[in-house]
Amino acid sequence: MKILIVDDFSTMRRIIKNLLRDLGFNNTAEADDGSTALPMLQAGGFDFLVTDWNMPGMTGIELLRAVRADPKLAKLPVLMVTAEAKRDQIIEAAQAGVNGYIVKPFTAVTLKEKIDKIFERLEGGA
Amino acid sequence: MAELKGSKEERLAWARALLNEIEAENDGEVNRMLDDLIRSHDASLFVELGKLTRDLHEALNNFRLDSRIARLTQDEIPDAKDRLNYVITMTEQAANRTLTAVEETLPVSEEMEQRAKALRENWERFRSRNMSVEEFRALAREIDEFLAWTAEGAAQFHRNLSDVLMAQDFQDLTGQIIRRVIALVQEVEDNLVGLIRISGQRMTAEPSEAAGGKKDGRSELAGPQIPGKESADVVRGQDDVDELLSSLGF
Numbered sequence: 001m002k003i004l005i006v007d008d009f010s011t012m013r014r015i016i017k018n019l020l021r022d023l024g025f026n027n028t029a030e031a032d033d034g035s036t037a038l039p040m041l042q043a044g045g046f047d048f049l050v051t052d053w054n055m056p057g058m059t060g061i062e063l064l065r066a067v068r069a070d071p072k073l074a075k076l077p078v079l080m081v082t083a084e085a086k087r088d089q090i091i092e093a094a095q096a097g098v099n100g101y102i103v104k105p106f107t108a109v110t111l112k113e114k115i116d117k118i119f120e121r122l123e124g125g126a
Numbered sequence: 127m128a129e130l131k132g133s134k135e136e137r138l139a140w141a142r143a144l145l146n147e148i149e150a151e152n153d154g155e156v157n158r159m160l161d162d163l164i165r166s167h168d169a170s171l172f173v174e175l176g177k178l179t180r181d182l183h184e185a186l187n188n189f190r191l192d193s194r195i196a197r198l199t200q201d202e203i204p205d206a207k208d209r210l211n212y213v214i215t216m217t218e219q220a221a222n223r224t225l226t227a228v229e230e231t232l233p234v235s236e237e238m239e240q241r242a243k244a245l246r247e248n249w250e251r252f253r254s255r256n257m258s259v260e261e262f263r264a265l266a267r268e269i270d271e272f273l274a275w276t277a278e279g280a281a282q283f284h285r286n287l288s289d290v291l292m293a294q295d296f297q298d299l300t301g302q303i304i305r306r307v308i309a310l311v312q313e314v315e316d317n318l319v320g321l322i323r324i325s326g327q328r329m330t331a332e333p334s335e336a337a338g339g340k341k342d343g344r345s346e347l348a349g350p351q352i353p354g355k356e357s358a359d360v361v362r363g364q365d366d367v368d369e370l371l372s373s374l375g376f
Contacts (some may be wrong), residue, residue: 012298015291056310083302084348085356090371091374094374101371103364
């Protein structure tokens with residue numbers, strides 16, 4: 001299981017990376033915005049995407065849309081971890097096809113719950 | 127210099143009339159004519175000054191009426207103060223959380239070191255067969271206790287280090303807040319430059335570009351929520367997010 005972590009703040013990427021390692025996901029890579037993340041995803045090998053929303057360059061929602069629009073990536077599970085807490089935005093992300101949405105600040109338990117839920121659903125749906 | 131109005135003939139006629147009055151030593155009339163001349167000059171000066179004043183007044187009024195500036199002063203600057211105060215609170219909490227975890231961990235690691243050293247000395251004595259049976263029994267019990275305690279201690283290290291890790295999330299959130307405040311300061315600066323331009327040169331300033339509102343679609347994003355500043359269209363924590371998403375069939 002290879003996971004790409006996308007956030008413009010390196011501290012947040014490190015936090016998520018460490019939390020994921022705690023959950024048993026040792027294979028992670030990082031990108032600081034959508035425009036660097038997308039080519040990495042397109043190069044293949046990633047099974048899961050964790051992304052922030054508000055980033056310079058390409059935002060998380062733009063990245064999500066680009067992923068869903070790419071036939072090779074369309075089914076990639078995407079978890080959004082962001083400080084954006086407006087209802088409209090959460091609905092926008094849901095409509096764009098996000099698999100999970102976590103608002104910052106969050107806890108390790110929340111991250112585990114959401115990831116577990118995403119995989120449960122994917123296995124149930126497959 | 128007084129200024130004469132009217133056509134050349136009118137001006138010459140006025141001058142000749144003035145000359146006649148002077149030659150006739152008709153001082154009263156001479157003074158009256160000169161007074162008129164000065165008054166007409168003053169009047170045109172006042173008209174000019176009046177125009178200038180009105181222009182400046184209008185420029186300042188337009189400037190004040192710009193809703194962006196009203197919002198800046200009424201809402202956004204006080205809001206920025208709250209945001210910066212929240213940054214102080216968050217960084218303080220993160221520092222305290224980290225310090226607490228360190229303070230809890232350090233004594234455990236020190237005790238671990240002491241106990242391991244003591245055990246190692248006894249273990250060396252055992253290996254060099256320099257230990258009585260009773261002493262060995264005591265050592266076995268100590269080792270037993272130490273192993274159980276170490277497992278507990280390691281679990282505590284993990285808990286505390288995870289806490290230190292999570293405490294660092296302040297950097298992302300405060301960073302986002304500070305970026306917004308920097309953008310606001312930039313906007314205030316641009317507006318101040320606009321104000322100086324308007325008051326410094328007369329009406330040559332083009333309308334302030336910065337006052338035109340936000341063009342970047344991205345700045346519509348609300349960013350991190352500040353406690354006590356949440357609006358109705360914003361969720362209050364992860365439970366609200368989950369509820370909203372499940373209402374959408376997630």
